Amino acid sequence: MAIRFRLGLIINPFAGLGGSVALKGSDGVAEEALARGAKPKAQLRMQQALDVILPHQDKIEVITASGDMGETLAKDMGFDVRVVHHVFGKSEARDTQAMVKYLLDEELDLLLFAGGDGTARDVYSVADENMPVLGVPAGVKIHSGVYGITPHASGMVVKMLLDGELVSLMSADVMDIDEVAFRKGTVRAKCYGEMLVPAEPRFIQAVKMGGIEVDDLVLSDIAAEVIENMEDDLYIMGSGSTVAAVMSELQVENTLLGVDLLQDHQVIGADLSASQLLDMTKEQSVKLVITLIGGQGHILGRGNQQLSSELIKRVGKDNIIILSTKTKLKALEGRPLIVDSGDPELDKDLCGYYRVITGYHDYVMYQVANPDLN
Numbered sequence: 001m002a003i004r005f006r007l008g009l010i011i012n013p014f015a016g017l018g019g020s021v022a023l024k025g026s027d028g029v030a031e032e033a034l035a036r037g038a039k040p041k042a043q044l045r046m047q048q049a050l051d052v053i054l055p056h057q058d059k060i061e062v063i064t065a066s067g068d069m070g071e072t073l074a075k076d077m078g079f080d081v082r083v084v085h086h087v088f089g090k091s092e093a094r095d096t097q098a099m100v101k102y103l104l105d106e107e108l109d110l111l112l113f114a115g116g117d118g119t120a121r122d123v124y125s126v127a128d129e130n131m132p133v134l135g136v137p138a139g140v141k142i143h144s145g146v147y148g149i150t151p152h153a154s155g156m157v158v159k160m161l162l163d164g165e166l167v168s169l170m171s172a173d174v175m176d177i178d179e180v181a182f183r184k185g186t187v188r189a190k191c192y193g194e195m196l197v198p199a200e201p202r203f204i205q206a207v208k209m210g211g212i213e214v215d216d217l218v219l220s221d222i223a224a225e226v227i228e229n230m231e232d233d234l235y236i237m238g239s240g241s242t243v244a245a246v247m248s249e250l251q252v253e254n255t256l257l258g259v260d261l262l263q264d265h266q267v268i269g270a271d272l273s274a275s276q277l278l279d280m281t282k283e284q285s286v287k288l289v290i291t292l293i294g295g296q297g298h299i300l301g302r303g304n305q306q307l308s309s310e311l312i313k314r315v316g317k318d319n320i321i322i323l324s325t326k327t328k329l330k331a332l333e334g335r336p337l338i339v340d341s342g343d344p345e346l347d348k349d350l351c352g353y354y355r356v357i358t359g360y361h362d363y364v365m366y367q368v369a370n371p372d373l374n
Contacts, residue, residue: 005056005110005162008103009064009074010096010123012115015042015138041342043073045138045151046114048344050077052155056162063106065099067091093122100126110161110198112154114138117176120146124174124193132169132196134158137205137340142302145172145206146197149298150340150347150370153203160200170199206295206335218325219245221360226289226323227265234281235262236315238290239304242323246289259306274308281311287319288312297332299368300350301340309343317349322356322366329356329366336369 050073053060057079064070065085074081084102087095096113100123103111110132113123116139123133135147136154148154160167171194197204223246237243237260247254252267254260261269261280269280288307292299299322300307312320322337339350347370356366 004061004080005059006106006108007060007062007158008099008106008108008111008113009046009062009070010099010111010113010115010119011042011046011068011070011073012096012113012119012122012138013042013068013091015045015115015119042114042138043068045342046070046073046112046136047077048151049112049114049136049148049155049158050074050079052152053158053162054078056159059162063103063108065091065095069095069099093118096122097126100131104128104131108132110134110158112136112158114151116140116142117144117174120144120174120195121176121192124195127195130196132198134197134204137301140303140305142205143175143177145204146174146195147205148203149205149296149338150301150344152344153370157198157200157203161198168199169196171195172197172204205298205338216245218327218359220249221362222246222323222325222357223249225357225360225362226321230265231287232264233285233287233319234268236260236277236281236286236288236307236311237262238288238307240291240293242291242325242328243289246323257303259304272306274306274311277306277311278308278314281314286315287321288315289321289323291323292328292337294328295331296338297335298338298340301338301342305342307341309341309346312341312346312350317352320350320354322354324356324358324364324366326358326364329358329364336367338370339368340370 060079062074062079062081063084064074064081066083066087069087069091071081071083085099112134113119114136120135133146134154134157136151137147148157173194174192226246227249239257244254244256250265255271258271260267261272290299293302339347341347351369353365353367355363358364
């Protein structure tokens with residue numbers, strides 16, 4: 001009998017719950033997020049990754065936890081599943097940690113887990129230095145370098161391993177932020193350690209570069225360009241310091257780590273959830289103003305899950321306005337901007353070249369091109 005690929009599988013069912021309802025995370029607020037109408041998406045994100053390796057399912061043994069932590073999805077997809085940890089009631093961080101502890105004795109080829117930075121921390125707290133891991137991005141805040149750039153990208157890396165391609169391992173940072181401070185508008189990030197991940201830079205995200213832009217003159221120039229061209233449309237203002245510069249120039253309140261809605265240079269909705277944005281932009285002409293995450297290049301799907309795929313389709317590709325300093329773009333070293341909307345078909349449609357505003361009457365043509373979708 002041929003030796004099969006031993007794939008550890010962990011899903012944090014509550015990962016990302018707080019994003020669409022403007023809670024900016026899920027740690028400790030899962031019940032509140034569900035009460036606000038949030039829909040769990042971690043299962044779908046993991047399914048998108050596993051879809052890539054479905055043709056190889058006869059070569060794979062999935063070792064996982066019961067129910068929503070992995071068993072249900074893997075069995076429904078037709079994988080051969082062995083359950084080594086049973087969850088009673090709602091899964092918690094300790095279940096992830098217990099699962100990793102069991103997997104230490106399984107001589108895994110890879111541990112694939114779906115979650116955010118909190119989940120990565122839970123895995124790291126138990127995993128040893130020799131356990132190869134890979135994250136499927138499903139959380140709100142993903143600063144860690146242990147995740148694929150999209151769920152499909154994570155699946156592509158597993159496929160490379162199954163195809164016998166030479167894939168090296170590298171150490172990547174496990175990062176996390178204080179969600180309580182984050183909800184108050186403060187980013188307080190910390191590196192907790194490193195884990196081994198496949199060294200495939202096309203598909204594995206870089207660690208987020210933190211910090212506030214210090215070049216106020218450049219930000220003011222970008223803001224002046226945006227404001228000069230504002231029309232009578234509704235403007236959805238995304239998160240981040242570059243977009244915040246536009247709000248500052250307009251002298252209106254801004255949710256640094258949330259999404260606001262403008263009309264006639266005035267805020268008509270602050271720190272809005274996905275459902276609120278859909279309600280308030282119905283049958284309206286809408287533009288979306290966003291910036292990229294420094295170091296990673298993501299413009300959608302990291303910290304702005306309020307921008308749902310339905311909303312982005314409503315806005316349309318031609319009405320997406322991207323802002324960035326040239327310093328941020330240069331730091332990408334030629335890597336494209338990335339969209340991870342949760343809808344792979346939409347992500348493909350959004351690929352192409354965009355005119356990025358980099359100053360007053362100053363633009364750079366830059367590509368959005370998810371490497372795992374090309």
